[in-house]
Amino acid sequence: MNPILEVKNLTKNFGAVVAAGDINVDIYENEIIAVIGSNGAGKTTFVNMVTGYLKPSSGKILFEDADITAYPPRKVTRAGICRSFQIAQLFPELSVLENMMIAFSLTASRWPSVLQPLRNNKTAENSFTVLKNFNIDMYANDPVASLAQGVRKLLDIAMAMVSKPSLLLLDEPTSGVAIEEKFELMDTVMNGVLQSGASTMFIEHDMDIVERYANRVIAFYEGRIIADGPTAEVLQEPTVKEFIVGEDIAHQEGGGLNA
Amino acid sequence: MPEKNFNITIIAATLLLITVGFILPGWLTFLTISILAKALVVVGVAVLMRGGIVSFGQGLYYCIGAYAVGLGGKFLGITDLLGLMFLALVAGLVSGSLLGLLMKRYREIFFAMFSLALSMILFGVLSKSQLLGSTDGFTIVKPTILGATLSTDNANHAIYIFACLLSGIVIWLGQRYLRSPMGFAGEALRDNEVRVEYLGVAPETIIYTKYLIASVTASLGGGLMALTLGHIGPEMAYWSQSGEFIFIALLGGTSHIAAPFVGTAVFEFIRTFALELAPNAWQIILGVVLIFIIIFFPSGIWSLFSSLKEKLRSGESGSPSKTPSVDLKKGDS
Known part of the structure; x- marks a missing residue:
């Protein structure tokens, strides 16, 4: 092998x-x-x-x-190859769901769409699925800045998993x-x-x-x-x-x- | 605001502004066009600021747009309003796409100083150019509308209608951009460039897109201002002009695409009336207003609308919903 x-x-x-x-x-x-x-x-x-x-x-x-x-x-x-960080690297001004949706949108293309909305049913559904896999779906609408360290870590790893490394x-x-x-x-x-x-x-x-x-x-x-x-x-x-x-x-x- | 409601609001506001234009006195028509023209430039400044970068040289594209209109009339014989504005758009697009290749590498104070330097180079070049009127600039042709030559009043009114439509389109497109993955990526970049890079997208791509948008809107604003004033000069690229755009962006806020329009309107009205009241001290009045805004509304005038909206929303739904807690949240952070 x-x-x-x-x-x-x-x-x-x-x-x-x-x-x-x-x-x-x-x-x-x-x-x-x-x-x-x-x-x-x-x-x-x-x-x-x-x-x-x-x-x-x-x-x-x-x-x-x-x-x-x-x-x-x-x-x-x-x-x-994807990675997570010792100090979770997130977008603290945005919500958990927005973090995940950005992860999905950016990994989908080198040139993310300029006019299509980020918030669409498919991206939201995919984001929720990953959040659920990592047991953090209940925080979807919370701003990242308000999250506990453990949840941040999970979100950091979940975002790294989006591109299916x-x-x-x-x-x-x-x-x-x-x-x-x-x-x-x-x-x-x-x-x-x-x-x-x-x-x-x-x-x-x-x-x-x-x-x-x-x-x-x-x-x-x-x-x-x-x-x-x-x-x-x-x-x-x-x-x-x-x-x-x-x-x-x-x-x-x-x-x-x-x- | 849901997309459908937003679209209806934009269409209604644009139509209302066009309709009101029929009863506005000449001076107010001129002032409104100036507001819309400058607001277009400030939209670009705000788009850049949302990505954590500040341009101290947006006068560069303001001036490029204005000179594109002036030179189009002077040397190419183009007099049509749409044709001249198309030239301004192309000039902004071409110059922005070229300079953007350099600018996308810089951040923070380096970006600000580089943009300032570029605008001052243009100012210097235009000031030394005898062919383009040196420091005096030159008068531009009166525009025709779809081949028809109009009286000055009618031409101004046509420019007014065009300015309203253009602003409506820019707000609509701008809002779509801010809600798009690229728009959100801009905010994400401000928060955490490392994570953006590790999601597989070059931060330079995001900066470049922002820079291009800002250069095009600034050029359109400059073109519009040139048509309204009927005269252009190198001072449009001067650093104090760029500073004014930043001032307005701070005044209005950057949280919504329409905020620059509100900020510019407030700024221009304060300046107009301050000039009337204290011709030699209007800058002091503007300075005091900005200090007031920074202290009481650090996110700009638009934050008043946002907080009002939040209050209305929480009033409708009662107390804010509580997020269920799980064990992971307990005991740390």
Whole structure:
């Protein structure tokens, strides 16, 4: 089976600092991958490079056999890779439904219509369906600015799902969400994602969530991948335990932020 | 407002304005055309502002439209009102589509300063051009209507009717644009450019569309003003003229496509009467009015209509509906 995403020798330097060095990753269809690592390990840099937000210093990114290394974010999205953000990227002045309708309209065409109304039955129906899949349809008419963090996260992911991506990258989907609501949120996310059949890679600090939802784990440390394999195996690796899991547990015990 | 009601309102308002024109005194006809002409420019300024960008150089297209009308009559021998206004439209479209390729890359103060610089370049070029009357400008031909030569009064009335129809069409098209995916995308861009990009659309495309709309409406406004005044000059591209358009946009607000028309009407009436009352201090009166508007109506005069509408709506439906809460909303944010 050919991988849908091939990352070859990907490196990103910020001056003398190596934010990500010599990253090699293959992602296959239907995989659910957790990316773990302490703060500054290079996880978000990696996701930012794959989604076109950062230009790699060197290396190659192939998606479905096309070289997307130099693609801007909009071309990466159109190629079939979508993402959500650590801080939900929404349109706070508009309602939840309007956010979804804009997502549908903009993903439908590079040149959105200038004279056809945004609010039409078909777009509204499609938007409601996605909102329902993510259990946030009851907020449809609420302004985004008034929403709780968990709902914002779900809307952010729901909007990323609109273009039916082959690969979905979620940057810390549970960050900023109360501990007791994390599993509920991830259940909703995974339910929505699994319906689409997209491969999913999510950055996560909470090892309970990683164990429960991921079938593969990639562990980052100081800009490099130190382990990559089935969840149970990677989480038992001594280096992962020492540099990532241990640190993460310490954070949780201290009540610190998993940023 | 539902689309059908909006269409009826626009048609009724346009017909009413045309009908009223038959009994208006000459000075008021002139003032109304000036209001509509400037409002067309302000519509473009407001469309840009809704996307989070401010043009300090909309006088550029105002001037281009006016000179297109002037040059069409002077060098091409075109005298027909529709023909001259078509020239203004084409001039705005062509210049806007070319300069838009540059402007779409800029945001915030850079966009504002770049637009200002372009308008001042045009001002400088026209001021130095002897052929085009230098700083004095030149008088333009009296327009004919579908081949007929009319008296000055009748010609002015024809321009008035045309201005009303043009404004009606611009409001109708403008409202359709604001309610379209591209219109909403403009607002979305102001809120979050990163998300727009990750939905697969280039923010530059949205800015370019806005810029094109603004350049065309400004050119039409300039053409209309040229026909009304019968004279054009480079001061139409001067920075203070562009500043006036921003002033009016703030005065009227940007929340509705008709807001620039209300803002321009208020502005022109205040200026007219302030000039009567205090010929040497009318700017002070205008300044005080703007301060008053910013303090009490930061979203512009149109916000008065919006809040009135909201009150009427909530009065009809009783207390506002409550959104059902779910667990996710509990305990965070």
